[in-house]
Amino acid sequence: MIERLLVSGGVILAVAAPVAQEAAPGALSPRNASYTIAARLDPARRTIDGTERIAWRNITASATGELQFHLYWNAWRDTRSSWMRERLLAGGRDLADRPPQDRASMDISSIAVNGTTLPFTYIAPGDGNTDDRTVIRVALPAAVPPGGAADIRVTWRAHVPRTYARTGAIADYFFLAQWFPKLGVLQDTGWNCHQFHAATEFFSDFGTYDVSLTVPDGWIVGATGREQSRKANGDGTATHRYRQDDVHDFAWTTSPDYVEFRQTFRHATLPAVEMRLLLQPEHKGQEQRHFDATIAALRYYGEWYGAYPYGHVTVIDPAWQSGAGGMEYPTLFTAGSRWMAPRGVASPEGVTVHEAGHQFWYGIVANNEFEHAWLDEGFNTFSTARAIEQAFTPNYLAERYFGGFVPWVFRDIAISRATDGNRLGGYRSAARMDAQITPTFRYWPPTAGAITYNKTATWLHTLERLLGWDTLQTIMTTYFQRWAFRHPTPEDFFAVANEVSGRDLTWFFDEAVRGSHVFDYGIQLLRSEHDRERDRHDTVVAVRRYGEAIFPVDVLVTFEDGSTARERWDGRDRWTMYRYTRAAKAKQAVVDPDRVLLLDLNYTNNSRTLVPRAGEASRKWMLTWVAWAQDLLMTYGFFV
Amino acid sequence: MTEAGGQRLEARFGILSCWRDGARRVTGAPSIVFGVWALSLLLALPLGVVLRGLIRDSLGSSLAADAAAEGVNYDWWNEFLQATGGIGTTFVPSIIGFAAPLRNLSDVMDNVPLAATLTSVVVAWLVVWALIAGGVFDRYARARTTHTPAFFAACGVFFFRFLRLGAIAAFAYWLLFRFVHGWLFVSVYPRWTRDLPVERDAFFIRLGLYLVFAALLALVNIVIDYAKVRAVVEDRRSMIGAIAAGARFVARHPRAAVGLYVLNTLVFVAVLVAYRLAAPGAEWRGPGMWVAFAIAQAYIVARVWAKLVFAASQIALFQSRLAHAGYAALPEQRALEPPIVEALGPAPAPPPRV
Numbered sequence: 001m002i003e004r005l006l007v008s009g010g011v012i013l014a015v016a017a018p019v020a021q022e023a024a025p026g027a028l029s030p031r032n033a034s035y036t037i038a039a040r041l042d043p044a045r046r047t048i049d050g051t052e053r054i055a056w057r058n059i060t061a062s063a064t065g066e067l068q069f070h071l072y073w074n075a076w077r078d079t080r081s082s083w084m085r086e087r088l089l090a091g092g093r094d095l096a097d098r099p100p101q102d103r104a105s106m107d108i109s110s111i112a113v114n115g116t117t118l119p120f121t122y123i124a125p126g127d128g129n130t131d132d133r134t135v136i137r138v139a140l141p142a143a144v145p146p147g148g149a150a151d152i153r154v155t156w157r158a159h160v161p162r163t164y165a166r167t168g169a170i171a172d173y174f175f176l177a178q179w180f181p182k183l184g185v186l187q188d189t190g191w192n193c194h195q196f197h198a199a200t201e202f203f204s205d206f207g208t209y210d211v212s213l214t215v216p217d218g219w220i221v222g223a224t225g226r227e228q229s230r231k232a233n234g235d236g237t238a239t240h241r242y243r244q245d246d247v248h249d250f251a252w253t254t255s256p257d258y259v260e261f262r263q264t265f266r267h268a269t270l271p272a273v274e275m276r277l278l279l280q281p282e283h284k285g286q287e288q289r290h291f292d293a294t295i296a297a298l299r300y301y302g303e304w305y306g307a308y309p310y311g312h313v314t315v316i317d318p319a320w321q322s323g324a325g326g327m328e329y330p331t332l333f334t335a336g337s338r339w340m341a342p343r344g345v346a347s348p349e350g351v352t353v354h355e356a357g358h359q360f361w362y363g364i365v366a367n368n369e370f371e372h373a374w375l376d377e378g379f380n381t382f383s384t385a386r387a388i389e390q391a392f393t394p395n396y397l398a399e400r401y402f403g404g405f406v407p408w409v410f411r412d413i414a415i416s417r418a419t420d421g422n423r424l425g426g427y428r429s430a431a432r433m434d435a436q437i438t439p440t441f442r443y444w445p446p447t448a449g450a451i452t453y454n455k456t457a458t459w460l461h462t463l464e465r466l467l468g469w470d471t472l473q474t475i476m477t478t479y480f481q482r483w484a485f486r487h488p489t490p491e492d493f494f495a496v497a498n499e500v501s502g503r504d505l506t507w508f509f510d511e512a513v514r515g516s517h518v519f520d521y522g523i524q525l526l527r528s529e530h531d532r533e534r535d536r537h538d539t540v541v542a543v544r545r546y547g548e549a550i551f552p553v554d555v556l557v558t559f560e561d562g563s564t565a566r567e568r569w570d571g572r573d574r575w576t577m578y579r580y581t582r583a584a585k586a587k588q589a590v591v592d593p594d595r596v597l598l599l600d601l602n603y604t605n606n607s608r609t610l611v612p613r614a615g616e617a618s619r620k621w622m623l624t625w626v627a628w629a630q631d632l633l634m635t636y637g638f639f640v
Numbered sequence: 641m642t643e644a645g646g647q648r649l650e651a652r653f654g655i656l657s658c659w660r661d662g663a664r665r666v667t668g669a670p671s672i673v674f675g676v677w678a679l680s681l682l683l684a685l686p687l688g689v690v691l692r693g694l695i696r697d698s699l700g701s702s703l704a705a706d707a708a709a710e711g712v713n714y715d716w717w718n719e720f721l722q723a724t725g726g727i728g729t730t731f732v733p734s735i736i737g738f739a740a741p742l743r744n745l746s747d748v749m750d751n752v753p754l755a756a757t758l759t760s761v762v763v764a765w766l767v768v769w770a771l772i773a774g775g776v777f778d779r780y781a782r783a784r785t786t787h788t789p790a791f792f793a794a795c796g797v798f799f800f801r802f803l804r805l806g807a808i809a810a811f812a813y814w815l816l817f818r819f820v821h822g823w824l825f826v827s828v829y830p831r832w833t834r835d836l837p838v839e840r841d842a843f844f845i846r847l848g849l850y851l852v853f854a855a856l857l858a859l860v861n862i863v864i865d866y867a868k869v870r871a872v873v874e875d876r877r878s879m880i881g882a883i884a885a886g887a888r889f890v891a892r893h894p895r896a897a898v899g900l901y902v903l904n905t906l907v908f909v910a911v912l913v914a915y916r917l918a919a920p921g922a923e924w925r926g927p928g929m930w931v932a933f934a935i936a937q938a939y940i941v942a943r944v945w946a947k948l949v950f951a952a953s954q955i956a957l958f959q960s961r962l963a964h965a966g967y968a969a970l971p972e973q974r975a976l977e978p979p980i981v982e983a984l985g986p987a988p989a990p991p992p993r994v
């Protein structure tokens with residue numbers, strides 16, 4: 001495939017050649033699904049009335065005789081949708097039990113293609129659930145050939161729910177995403193238009209969005225893109241028009257309460273970005289924390305992978321209890337903070353960096369989140385941890401007490417990138433639940449997140465430690481630039497990794513991604529005995545592979561005179577043994593001493609020492625625990 | 641100063657002097673403070689030893705122990721929590737330093753169920769309190785040394801009475817936690833905050849509900865406290881009668897009873913604040929761990945002292961209003977004389993003083 005990489009000052013202007021031939025001059029993306037939308041929000045009734053015109057172009061090599069649309073909000077219409085069924089598996093009873101007025105709906109009034117009104121039918125391409133109404137099919141009177149176009153007009157009415165999946169309203173706060181009938185993605189293999197699933201997000205084609213939003217006059221609006229105009233309608237409403245090229249989604253928010261702040265991101269080698277922050281009034285004073293985190297993401301992701309190309313971004317600080325925090329949309333994302341947000345704890349920074357980072361992994365490199373959500377979520381979790389480490393260290397553990405309101409910072413516990421940043425703990429419990437390569441919408445819902453986010457971040461960090469950051473960065477940069485404004489698959493990433501590293505990493509991806517084996521290496525035996533005849537010490541070290549997965553590891557043996565022996569083990573056999581005869585007695589042995597294999601589920605067993613301090617450590621923590629338990633008794637002593 | 645102002649001043653000084661009197665009585669009997677502290681240690685220690693075994697087994701001879709001994713080995717800790725069960729599940733970061741009392745108070749106010757493995761220890765603690773409370777109250781009521789046999793004799797006299805009283809109190813607290821807490825925090829709070837988009841407002845609503853609930857707890861607590869006081873000082877056998885008498889006392893001396901309660905609560909808060917400043921973190925190692933333990937134990941001793949002053953000052957208040965200091969209706973218990981004394985006959989009367 002021919003590519004045209006136009007990298008200027010770090011700005012990516014890469015598009016696929018076949019697409020570039022069709023796209024507008026200067027376009028970053030194919031722009032084959034462009035939307036012109038007019039929508040009116042009635043806050044009192046919580047309804048949206050909308051009309052949309054979609055300029056769609058068939059950029060595949062196959063003709064199509066139908067169109068498929070997502071009607072995402074129907075997932076929250078009743079408890080029979082696939083989303084709700086899956087959510088119940090993951091323990092979401094509260095969401096299922098909501099009263100009708102808190103649920104959502106999306107009803108199509110009409111669909112016309114090239115001027116002809118057409119009927120539609122609900123389909124369930126994923127699981128055959130005939131009660132699911134999140135996907136419709138429209139049969140076309142005439143097929144659209146490759147390179148052909150269709151002019152589609154849709155009118156609909158939607159009911160805004162109390163928030164599900166970051167979308168909805170509370171009081172006068174509205175956050176509206178996946179809120180319009182949206183085309184699926186036509187691929188050479190046919191339509192890719194999954195039902196809305198609980199553990200997955202979205203997938204759509206790039207285009208230009210030109211959206212006019214009518215809301216109560218005086219309400220502040222934030223949306224994908226830049227505001228083009230604002231017009232008071234004289235009936236107590238105002239219409240805000242937003243426009244954005246080269247994006248694959250559009251989300252917006254409105255509330256009378258937002259406090260607006262603006263800053264500009266500037267960098268020596270990256271393009272400037274206007275940052276607009278819509279902050280909740282109770283979080284005044286935290287604006288710089290939001291900006292600093294956004295700057296960190298724009299800076300580090302820009303330096304590591306490629307520049308943010310849009311020139312502006314809107315950061316939404318969602319209302320408390322809105323459930324809208326921590327979600328990404330093109331040129332706009334929701335962060336998430338608390339009224340009491342202690343310093344030294346990377347919140348709101350963590351979520352802000354993560355969601356800002358999605359502008360890159362998701363926004364620009366637009367993988368199919370229904371099938372390979374880890375390509376953006378996992379990559380972004382890895383990148384978030386790295387950026388947080390660069391910009392917000394130290395980052396301490398905090399817990400909240402008294403109804404979850406009162407924070408307490410544990411200055412003794414610094415959060416590390418390697419484990420907590422990659423969320424190794426979460427992965428550990430879900431390690432065997434699904435092979436990562438399984439389509440995301442088929443993951444076991446309760447543990448889907450752990451595989452999608454945590455495992456990916458952990459194996460990417462493992463890859464970084466295996467190959468070195470420079471190599472991994474080159475892999476990521478190449479992958480980013482090659483697949484910007486396109487829809488890559490896992491195989492595309494694997495190919496780039498092999499190509500750039502110059503190594504066949506298939507074995508690693510087989511273990512980490514294609515399988516569900518777990519890694520666990522350990523020192524089974526360390527013995528060092530004095531041989532009186534020779535006045536030497538005979539040392540034996542046995543290393544074991546407890547898990548099924550295989551990874552080459554180092555073994556480091558340290559002796560009492562300070563000397564060391566470092567071995568390289570391919571890690572394939574179930575165990576291996578090393579023997580040494582030295583003047584000095586062995587002190588300790590460690591397998592994977594540099595902790596390259598972060599995926600190792602039990603790192604405690606990776607080392608052995610002949611002078612263990614478990615007694616001292618356990619005594620210390622027992623004493624700490626005993627004092628806590630006494631305090632517990634004294635607290636209950638109130639009642640006697 | 642007006643007459644009313646003078647009465648208020650007197651009442652305030654009355655509260656202060658009762659508190660001082662109570663503090664004197666507690667400080668004058670340090671063995672009770674240290675005895676109660678030792679009981680708390682003895683009850684917590686066995687489970688601590690079990691936990692120690694779990695931690696030691698988990699760390700084994702690994703180098704992870706080095707980091708755990710030096711400070712917090714959070715990676716190992718997470719691994720441990722993933723694999724452990726029983727008492728091990730209570731080994732969480734909240735046990736460190738001042739987070740410990742914060743979490744314990746928070747759990748009580750939020751009605752978080754006690755870990756199953758701790759229930760038996762807490763129940764044992766409550767029973768032990770019922771067992772020794774008679775002796776403690778009797779000692780403070782008399783405001784003079786009673787010696788060990790008399791102390792335990794008083795414990796014996798009041799054990800079943802306080803057990804009955806405890807059952808009534810437990811029922812009252814159960815009603816509060818089961819129904820009132822549920823109503824306030826599971827029904828009212830979510831209803832009031834359901835459509836609230838401002839966290840700060842929700843926090844203040846919750847704070848208000850905490851105060852309401854704490855006031856109800858305090859109401860039961862204060863009545864039960866004076867029931868105990870009256871049971872001991874007046875040698876009451878009916879605990880229902882003692883509760884009624886305790887309630888009457890609070891009703892007739894509301895300003896003094898509540899004022900003293902508030903003062904004692906402030907003392908407890910002061911102890912917490914002091915511990916907030918002095919609480920050891922996880923950095924103590926080697927012999928230093930014992931220093932950290934000593935600081936934590938000093939805090940527990942202070943909490944024991946504050947709790948005992950609570951009781952002693954309430955006794956002092958009651959005696960200042962309805963009895964005289966040192967009065968206790970229960971005759972002072974004496975240890976049985978050894979058989980040799982009986983064989984020798986009664987001691988001769990001392991010669992008259994001239």
